[in-house]
Amino acid sequence: MSWWRSRRRSVCWSSCCTTRSGSSCSGGRNEGGRGLISFRYHLVSIVAVFLAVALGILVGATVVKQSVIDNLTTRAGDAVKLSNELRSELALWQKFGTQSRHLLVGNELASQSFVIVTAQGVSLAYVDGVVGVLRDAGGSVSAIVSATSAIAANDAPTTARLAQLLSDPAGTAPGQLMMDxxxxxxxxxITGPQADDDFLLNLTGGGFLSVRLEDAKQVAEVGGGTQAVVVLSGSTANAVVPPQQLFIPMLETLAASNHPTAAGETLQSTYPFVTLxxxxxxxxGSIVSVDDADTLPGQVALAIGLHELVINKRGGDFGVKSGASSLLPGT
Incomplete structure (x- = not known):
């Protein structure tokens, strides 16, 4: 029991002791005189550890990020250099193709005359490229006939004027007017101009067509049985004149008369024409169709294909899109 009494006389918890005479605290020191670590110091230590970890992560991430940036910068520089080299090489091949095109097409179209039909919104460079290959092949181009946006207009005054020129009933739908x-x-x-009334001149005067004379001296010399027709469409923009409503009925009429005809489309066109x-x-089967007529292979295919059509009465479909039989005729 003496042991139990001594334990009751003095019970110490942390820095405070309880005895029979009362309680006392040592003010931060235990009975052995050693100092205790307060919560404030624990908190400061923990915060310091987290700050050190955060600083390490930040420094490490900065070093890694910079190395990644340096690597990407180097790779981007290499890509730009390669791109410039490829552009230069492509320009060289394009120049070679243009200058050697006449050797590829020879005199395939000697003494043959053509009319080019196209529409507003189709690249003039594309049209001029086709004109160039026809001339390289020995042919001539009487004129370039281009449909304007007015022929596809929906407003009443414009459609009324077009209906009058076509002798269509008043109120005919715009789509039907385009097909007509x-x-x-x-x-x-096909027939050439009439002596007293030239339909091409009437449409030109009404603002529905524009005619750029090439080898012809006047509109009256454009068209006729001796002039083959080349219809060109295609663009990376939306069609100003929908080819399915204007050019497809045109091709149907030309094919029905066995008139020598070709249809060309740009390689990257966003709307269909040749495939239709x-x-x-x-x-x-009655015409020549080329779906990459703005490229050198397409232009060569057009010239050789027209030769086969004019001389041997044999059409064909060439290019790289749906329905093409080959890239070039005879391959």
Missing amino acids: AGRAIANRL ARRDRRID
Whole structure:
């Protein structure tokens, strides 16, 4: 029992002791005189550890990020250098192709005359490229006939003027007017001008067509049985004149008359034209179609294909898109 009494006389918890005479605290020191670590010091230590870890992560991330940036900068520089080299090489091949094009097409189209039909929004550089290859092959181009946006207009005054020129009933739908215009233009190019009334001149005067004379001296010399027709469409922008409503009926009329005709489209066109013609049984097989006519292979295919059509009465579909039989005729 003496042991129990001594334990009751003095019980110490942390820095405070309880005895029979009362309680006392040592003010931060235990009975052995050693100092205790307060919570404030624990908190400071923990915060310091977290700050050190955060600083290490920040420094490490900065070093890694800079190395990644340096690597990407180097790779980007290499890519730009390679791109410039490829551009230079491509420009060289394009120059070579343009200057040697006449050797590829020879005199395939000697003494043959053509009319180019196109529409507003189609690249002039593309059209001029086709004109160039036809001339390189020995042919001539009487004129470039281009449909304007007015022929696809929906407003009443414009459609009324077009209906009058076509002798269509008043109130004819704009889409039907375009199809009728396509057929009427085709008939004018097949037969040539009438002595007293030239439909091409009437449409030009009404703002529905523009005619750029090339080898012809006047519009009256454009068209007729001796002039083959090349219809060109395609663009990376939306079509100003929908080819399915103007050019497809035109091709159908030309094909029905066995008039020598070709249809060309740009390689990157965002809207179809040549592929529509290839699906049309009234057209396919009767004309030459080229779906990459803005490229050197397409231009060469157009010239050789037209030779086969004019001389051997044999059409064909060339290029890289749906319905093409080969890149070039005879391959």
